[in-house]
Amino acid sequence: MDGLTEKKIESTEIFKGRVVHLLVDKVGLPNGNDATREVVRHPGAVAIIAVTEDEKMLLVRQYRYPLDKIIYEIPAGKLEPGENPDDSAMRELEEETGHQCEQLERIASFYSSPGFSDELLNIYFTNTLTNGRQHLDDDEFLEVYAVDLGEAVQMVRDHRIADAKTVYAVQYMQLKAMQK
């Protein structure tokens, strides 16, 4: 034994929704005691760093109900059941921004909040945008903006950009600019 791993003893399904699935599990700890773990299962998501010909990043401005706030984020969305993340990224980019792209590179994958959720976020990069057609979900309302890197850095500072994936995206673009 590695002295770290926990073992599932019992799992209780609390809720199975359209987005999240909540389980409360009883687990065996490395020291032989029991504990309870609350687990939010999530289908996973994609997010796209999309850079225009004039080197601006696409951002979408949208209301986030859990925060009761309007924030700016890179285009993103949940995986559909059985959907490949690469296909999902292509789909979300066009649905939200009205752009398709010629090439899309997966640059990172990370867990949003591994303490309570298995949500894996796949991050993509493209600078080969072409025209497509915006077509939002029935319950989706957003505005599309293109900002240059200096502006994006300022938006992180003043919290108009306030989510993990978009802060990551801005740092990614800063590192890319400095490595040129």
Place this chain on the structure above:
Amino acid sequence: MDGLTEKKIESTEIFKGRVVHLLVDKVGLPNGNDATREVVRHPGAVAIIAVTEDEKMLLVRQYRYPLDKIIYEIPAGKLEPGENPDDSAMRELEEETGHQCEQLERIASFYSSPGFSDELLNIYFTNTLTNGRQHLDDDEFLEVYAVDLGEAVQMVRDHRIADAKTVYAVQYMQLKAMQK
């Protein structure tokens, strides 16, 4: 109206746990239709980029039950009820790593996953570590490591570092190193 904001019509509490609180709300959309929103309320968290005298970052290696994986993360933890994030960061740093510090600077705050959760992650930086005493929670098992920046970048590449806050931390240290 801004054409983006959603209005709460009705809120149903599904679960109130030790970590998460799940609500399913009926909301009014900007176009007058209704929709359902699943919301995971979370107390918020802190994470600390802690740099040693020889310029290594502290990482904790721990099993994450939702992932069924052992990963490396920067020291982190949930806010206790009514706790100030600054105090929480000092507390978690010592509890998990056995180090106190002289100065701790809040460098960023962002939402982990604003589509379904209000978890706000407060990120701190310190390079003024002093000795303290490690004292883990009863159900917490982890190992502490110190890695240099090159190693940390490699760990992101090979997914031993696989969570948003720690990927952010590595980028932050890369930017800091390049700006020197």
